[in-house]
Amino acid sequence: MKKLIYSVLLIFLFVFQSCQNENLSEDQEISTVAADITDQEPNNFELQSWTIDDIPSLKENIEYSIQNSSISWGQSANSENIVLDSQGILQVLDSIGNYSYAVRMYVPNSPYNVFYNVVVKEDNHGNFKQPIVLRYEVDESYYPTYSSSDRKEAPFRGDIAYYNLGSFASSSISGKEAAPVPCGSISVAGTSGNNSNGSSGSGSGSGSGGGSTSTEGDNYTNISTPSYVYVAIDSAPSTTPAPTPSVEVGIGSFGQFGTDGGGGDSGCTEGKVQSGACKYLSNDCPEEELVFPINEPGNPIFFVNCGSFEFYKPPGSAVTAAAVDNMEETFHSYRLVNGRVDTKEVYVKLNRVYFTLPSWRRNGEASNITAEAVTAANRAVELWYLTNFDATKEDVNDTWIKSLKAAMKFRGGQISYVEPFKMKNAGIYQTSLLTTGDCD
Amino acid sequence: MRIIIVLVLSNLFMKVPFFDTLLGKDISEALSIGVTQVTAMDNLYMILEPKVDFFGKSIGQIGVETSEDNTINSITIFFPEIVDTSYYKIISEYYGYTSNILVVDEILQEESSEKTNDENFTSNIKERITSLKKGSIEHKEIDHVLWDKDDFQIQLHFGHNNNRMYVRFANKIYN
Numbered sequence: 001m002k003k004l005i006y007s008v009l010l011i012f013l014f015v016f017q018s019c020q021n022e023n024l025s026e027d028q029e030i031s032t033v034a035a036d037i038t039d040q041e042p043n044n045f046e047l048q049s050w051t052i053d054d055i056p057s058l059k060e061n062i063e064y065s066i067q068n069s070s071i072s073w074g075q076s077a078n079s080e081n082i083v084l085d086s087q088g089i090l091q092v093l094d095s096i097g098n099y100s101y102a103v104r105m106y107v108p109n110s111p112y113n114v115f116y117n118v119v120v121k122e123d124n125h126g127n128f129k130q131p132i133v134l135r136y137e138v139d140e141s142y143y144p145t146y147s148s149s150d151r152k153e154a155p156f157r158g159d160i161a162y163y164n165l166g167s168f169a170s171s172s173i174s175g176k177e178a179a180p181v182p183c184g185s186i187s188v189a190g191t192s193g194n195n196s197n198g199s200s201g202s203g204s205g206s207g208s209g210g211g212s213t214s215t216e217g218d219n220y221t222n223i224s225t226p227s228y229v230y231v232a233i234d235s236a237p238s239t240t241p242a243p244t245p246s247v248e249v250g251i252g253s254f255g256q257f258g259t260d261g262g263g264g265d266s267g268c269t270e271g272k273v274q275s276g277a278c279k280y281l282s283n284d285c286p287e288e289e290l291v292f293p294i295n296e297p298g299n300p301i302f303f304v305n306c307g308s309f310e311f312y313k314p315p316g317s318a319v320t321a322a323a324v325d326n327m328e329e330t331f332h333s334y335r336l337v338n339g340r341v342d343t344k345e346v347y348v349k350l351n352r353v354y355f356t357l358p359s360w361r362r363n364g365e366a367s368n369i370t371a372e373a374v375t376a377a378n379r380a381v382e383l384w385y386l387t388n389f390d391a392t393k394e395d396v397n398d399t400w401i402k403s404l405k406a407a408m409k410f411r412g413g414q415i416s417y418v419e420p421f422k423m424k425n426a427g428i429y430q431t432s433l434l435t436t437g438d439c440d
Numbered sequence: 441m442r443i444i445i446v447l448v449l450s451n452l453f454m455k456v457p458f459f460d461t462l463l464g465k466d467i468s469e470a471l472s473i474g475v476t477q478v479t480a481m482d483n484l485y486m487i488l489e490p491k492v493d494f495f496g497k498s499i500g501q502i503g504v505e506t507s508e509d510n511t512i513n514s515i516t517i518f519f520p521e522i523v524d525t526s527y528y529k530i531i532s533e534y535y536g537y538t539s540n541i542l543v544v545d546e547i548l549q550e551e552s553s554e555k556t557n558d559e560n561f562t563s564n565i566k567e568r569i570t571s572l573k574k575g576s577i578e579h580k581e582i583d584h585v586l587w588d589k590d591d592f593q594i595q596l597h598f599g600h601n602n603n604r605m606y607v608r609f610a611n612k613i614y615n
């Protein structure tokens with residue numbers, strides 16, 4: 001009964017607040033966000049996955065913003081142009097009836113710890129708001145934890161820069177990580193442990209790189225969805241939903257939303273309304289309050305990143321070298337026993353090793369070459385083990401070392417446990433999304 | 441009429457996967473796909489920068505395993521990212537649907553050790569054997585899907601446990 005009274009009170013407060021929105025001060029707006037967070041218990045979210053063809057109005061809205069640009073739809077990244085992933089689009093329905101969509105966007109040559117989403121809000125009247133680009137940059141030191149953990153244990157920590165999609169599209173450069181000046185940036189402290197109660201990792205940050213700024217209205221809080229939020233797989237609600245890894249849902253207030261009486265809700269006045277969708281003609285910065293799922297690219301992640309290998313060479317040295325601590329990989333194999341399939345996994349962690357290449361290689365170039373070599377060596381061992389189930393874990397360890405040596409030799413280098421010269425630091429073994437990165 | 445023409449044209453231009461047709465052929469027929477790297481293991485080749493895709497997904501690398509007479513025993517294509525389980529549906533539209541969907545069941549054996557090898561590389565090593573059972577494509581701990589065709593098998597491995605997503609073609613997938 002208490003719950004019912006509380007819910008009715010909250011609905012009344014929401015309606016009242018909506019009517020008064022134009023007169024809200026900044027402090028009031030932030031507290032409103034906090035109240036919404038209290039409202040938005042994770043079990044009030046509905047999360048689903050779609051393809052872009054399932055949501056033609058969303059497609060139309062996004063395509064309007066990227067017209068005359070090189071951005072296109074696809075299913076995977078390429079090294080030339082920005083690609084919007086037509087698959088795995090996450091949709092979250094909040095308790096107020098607004099939808100938010102998060103589309104993965106692949107930007108060539110992004111750093112390993114960076115990924116992009118295009119986020120669009122559809123309000124409870126079916127009006128689409130201005131598409132926003134969110135650039136997520138995970139803290140480098142936190143990245144190994146982030147990339148290998150469930151979101152309930154390891155929520156996003158780092159910087160979220162935001163852009164108008166139209167201006168992002170018009171300033172994107174083929175083959176490069178697009179770097180227009182962001183409208184603003186929010187620094188997210190992140191929290192460890194279970195965030196299902198909506199604990200806050202918020203704050204207005206100092207901005208990150210590229211001249212980004214933080215505006216007064218910027219705010220971010222996360223709710224990591226618990227395992228009882230389901231993602232439908234086949235573009236339709238599943239009849240037998242299965243729990244999936246947690247998806248982090250962010251609640252953000254971007255730009256001066258709500259602080260000047262303007263903001264996202266009035267944005268349609270700048271464009272024209274067609275088929276219920278706002279068509280934004282200007283390149284204004286977004287002003288929006290959003291509940292959005294963070295749509296991470298393929299996860300877990302595959303390629304060994306060149307950032308693992310910090311090469312340097314002292315004067316007069318014949319080689320450039322990089323020290324790496326705790327290189328770790330898991331390999332697996334299968335067997336069929338009495339009609340039952342078993343899988344055997346062998347995890348190997350190498351203590352400190354040293355990679356060397358001839359000193360005429362630039363240090364960044366050496367990092368790239370080593371990342372390619374290690375990635376290829378890992379694949380080769382995986383293949384070998386697939387047909388050698390009976391190999392011992394020690395055999396797998398020895399074969400990995402042998403394979404790393406061969407892959408480095410193929411590229412004119414070496415891997416050794418012997419320090420080639422006095423090394424200052426050892427790098428952290430990192431894996432990366434889509435490519436081995438570019439450190440040159 | 442226009443729809444029919446579009447469908448016919450799209451079928452003409454659809455890239456039909458050809459990896460299964462390479463099984464039993466000489467290794468030379470696969471090497472033109474990209475840049476070949478000889479590995480440390482006998483009869484194992486890695487093809488880098490492959491010039492093909494697989495049902496619309498770009499491929500990171502291709503591993504080819506041969507027998508002593510250089511005929512291809514298996515081909516494994518590694519994807520640069522985890523793909524959605526909906527990719528299973530796309531592959532099934534071509535190779536047919538299968539009930540061989542294997543998910544993690546129970547851990548049978550676990551052990552760990554430390555090792556310093558002859559060249560003084562030191563390692564921590566763990567081994568775990570897990571049984572698999574049939575399950576659904578939506579299962580959180582799906583391991584792989586197996587298509588059993590007349591003269592070859594296809595394995596779609598989802599890579600949740602070891603960070604590698606691949607499709608493997610072989611006469612026999614399991615040891």
